[in-house]
Amino acid sequence: MKLQKRIEDPRFLRGEGLFIDDLAFPKMVHLVFVRSPYGHANIKSINSGESLRRAVAAIDGKTVATETKPLYTLIRDVPYYGIAVGKVRFFGEPVAMVAAETLGDALDAADEVSVDYEPLPPVVDPEEAVNSSNLVHENLGSNVALSRRFVFGEVEKVFAEADTVVKEKFYFDRYASAPIETCGVVAVPGKDGSLTVYDNQQTPQLFRKSIAQSLGIRPEKLRFIEHDIGGGFGVKIMLYPYVFLTCFAALKLRRPVKWVETRQEHLTAMAHNSNRVTVAEMALRKDGRVTGYRTSFIEDVGAYARLPDPGGTVRSLMTYLGCYDIQNVAIEFKVVLTNKCPTGPVRGYGCQQAYFVLERMMDIAARELGLTPVEIRLKNMVEKENQPYRTVFGSLYDGGDYKATLLKAWSLSQAEKYLVKDDVGVGVACVVEPAVTNLARNKLLFPELESSGSGEGAVVRLEESGMITLYAASIPQGQGHATVLTEIVSELLGVKPEQVRVVFGDTDFVYPSPYGGTWASRFSVMTVAAVKKSCETLKQRILEIAAEILETSTEDLEIRDGKISVKGSDVSISLEKLAAIAYRNSLTTNGRHTSLQAEYFYEFPTFNTGEPGKINMSATYGNSAHVAVVKVDRETGEVKILRYVAVHDCGKILNKKIVDGQIMGGVMQGIGATLYEKIVYDENGQLLTSHFSDYLLPTARETPEIIIDHLETPSMFSELGSKGMGEGPLIPVAAAIVNALEDAIKTRLTSSHLSPSQLWTAIHRKRL
Structure with a gap:
């Protein structure tokens, strides 16, 4: 049943949305970050003494590095804690965090933290970074974090034989996502060492394990709950380092901790899209047919290659030739580090x-x-x-x-x-x-990685009341996911839209889907497929129970308007009555199928196809x-x-x-x-x-x-x-x-x- 209007909107129009900054808990403290005014500098000392008059605690990067493990990154030689340890590498990088009873006190206390810096010459231009002796990370020995070359076909031959070759150098500039709601986290510690985290990230399951490992707790102890989110456009995938730091503060203080980003912080230190410098050449016949294409580009990912970067670099290779049938291709690239805000997914990511x-x-x-x-x-x-x-x-x-x-x-x-x-x-x-x-894409750059696919699960349940509850792994931020899923469930299970309840964003209830969430335009392919498959399974269970109650075969039954009916007759049973029998009078059905819940984990069928060394x-x-x-x-x-x-x-x-x-x-x-x-x-x-x-x-x-x-x-x-x-x-x-x-x-x-x-x-x- 197609809905005429989005079902999400009335609640927001009435001002009834629930966002991160609306949340408050007893004994909650507010977190504020002290950030670097330099693009590149050594940290000689941090003095937080005066700030503690107003603050509950002040925590610096060395404390974080001593008591946790680095966050997982694909560039393993650059330890990353989300906060500067001994050296700042971009303007706005956190150097300390201050927690206080009120946001005003936290802001005042942060102003009183004294940091002694030794400024260093920054690396800003990505082309200069390639050969510069001024290093962002000394242990790498270079600002080039990664370089690769791919050649397909007879590139040199077609360029030598081309009627025309065109060549140009291009510059793709940085910009930000700038969603209407900035990022935020509230971390609430439990007495058993667990953490319940309320945030507005797009992929809570994707980084849950990494954050838990860095904190030294089991992933099952880390529960994420996502309420309403005011836009994301990719950048809220990059919230995870701040989730990690807020969680660390909550565990250390044993109190709920809240951090909400300012607009200046968002533009300064959340994530930008990567800027890229590309030299491109195209070989052509005089009739306009492209016979060869080769490019060499430098990708500037900023001060750290935070996960999922350099994923944007490899993602651009997925459809690098677009709509065109070009067989002779050479691509060479360097991923460089500079003294700028780290990059991350921004809508379109790499494309x-x-x-x-x-x-x-x-x-x-x-x-x-x-x-x-x-x-x-x-x-x-x-x-x-x-x-x-x-x-x-x-x-x-x-x-x-x-x-x-x-x-x-x-x-x-x-x-x-x-x-x-x-x-x-x-x-x-x-x-x-x-x-x-397909996470196997990263094997193009890192063959040793053990990751592939992009599977996603869904759980659907017939409640005793006759309502249908769906637990979906996607994280909507205004896209209309509830509307679309309600339509799908309504059509597949023969119920009215108002009989469907869709639940998002609680890792204790949704099907475990490490690659779930809202990213890479996956909803209309993966989420809806998992929902469809789980609904089909539930429908079959409903029909089997109904067939036993109504003493007929499943082939003679249909579900429509919340009822299971025998085709061509007036005999029927409502979903509510069927659920009541299944849950409360199971002897009637010989104890069969009393759990009216179905789940399905869906993986895309063509991810495993292709020649060796090539990846869909x-x-x-x-x-x-x-x-x-x-x-x-x-x-x-x-x-x-x-x-x-x-x-x-x-x-x-x-x-x-x-x-x-x-x-x-x-x-x-x-x-x-x-x-x-x-x-x-x-x-x-x-x-x-x-x-x-x-x-x-x-x-x-x-x-x-x-x-x-x-x-x-x-x-x-x-x-x-x-x-x-x-x-x-x-x-x-x-x-x-x-x-x-x-x-x-x-x-x-x-x-x-x-x-x-x-x-x-x-x-x-x-x-x-």
Whole structure:
């Protein structure tokens, strides 16, 4: 039964949401972090004596390092505690934490902590970091934390024989997620050494074991409860170091501890997307067919490669060649450490960096060959008849008509009407979105890792009252998960939506799913599949009990409107009555199936396919084509988006209104990153954009006309034919807008973020 409206919204509109800062517990203290004013410095001493007049406790990094173990990271040679130990490596890094009875006292006490620093020259530029003798981590012996090279096909040969080779250097800039609610944690210790943690992270099960091991307790002693969350967009995956530190303080003080991040802290020290410098080359025949593609890039992950980084680097390889059939490929990269805030998942995680380069190169090549941006893309796209399609890395595309997606977007853009106008440009970008990360992907970088798949479980139960309770592993932050799952359960079990209760975010009740949560666009593929399978099992149990009670066969029964009926008759029994018999009068059913609860752990069927050394790194692969129409004021560099078209194919659409909302929001985040939002550091490693007065966000006033349309090619492999799509709407935006801007001003543009002053400078350079 399809719901006409999201069921989550009325409660929020009435002001009845329950967020982290609403929580309070007896004897709770407030935690405030003392943060470094330097980008790089040795800590000579920390004196917290004066602060203790107002505080319950002051804890420094050495104490944390002495009493805990480092948090798990993929770069094992860099111990990471979430707090500086002996040395600060980025502006805003915590050096101490102060707990007090009130937030005001904690803030005052933090101001009284005295830290003696020995400033060091910072490493800010990622290209300079590669060969710099100034090291972020001395024990590494280099600022290059990781380097790899992958070659497929006959790259040197096709470049030597190419009719045309185009080459360019690109810069992808840093930005932040900036959800409306900042991060926060409340850790409540139990008398048995356990901890109940209330926070707003997207993946509590993913990091539960790591946090517990660092604290020296069993994971079962660490219970996470997630209430309402005011947006995440990936960055709240990175909450875990602060969860760890807040938990440590709670265990040490044996009192509930609360920490809520300020907006300045969020922009300064939570997580940014990685900035990337890429040199790209493309070999082409004169007819526009791409015969080879090679890139070399430097990925700046900041001061620490916190888990899941450098996952963004490898995630960009999942669909590195996008919609295009290119067989000769060389990719070389270096992951470097700099004195900047560590990076982490930001919506699109790694993909926008790769697609910005690929889609810019397609436009540059088209101009070189005298083709239109649409023509060159059509010549190189994977044909729908060749689906499922295996990429050179091993990713298995699961259906889609990329040409039809592009042509529909181009038609809706009305580009021909705009191209005759002065200072107006049209830009195109096409994307294949990887959804649901196969954790085996990390073996591309670290072959010794013992992790793979991305399984998720669900538990569904028929209550004695006749209600259906579903325990789901996803963690919603506004996406409408409860609406979609209520629709699915209602349809599969034949009950009204109001008979369904969906429970999220309590690790003591949801099915153990270490890779569960909300990340990598997994909900519409993994969560719904686990729910579907568990509902099917429960339905069969209900029918078997009903068949025994009604003295018929299961094949003669149907469930509808909360009743199990014998087909073609008036004989029926309500779910409530059936549950009462099963739970309270089990002798009637010979004790069979009295536990009306079903569970299912779902793993995606194509993760184990492929040749040796190649990995299907995602479960599903939706596709999209975006077209931006822009007008540039040559006197000021101001940009106006006249029209923006987004056509998506995310397989079977589970709820169109929710999908359209995801697209609208993703496009606006991409517009923000391209035209408004940028994280800026100076040469001393000082962050210059730590407030909304400096870090600009687009508002409703800056929202252009956004035309949304869909193709619907069901996934060849997913349980409902749906594909993940939560991140895809953001990924093409920077490329589409910059392609349009270059078309408008006829000057080469190489940065993903373009302010009016940058555009004004570009306008007055030599034209293409």
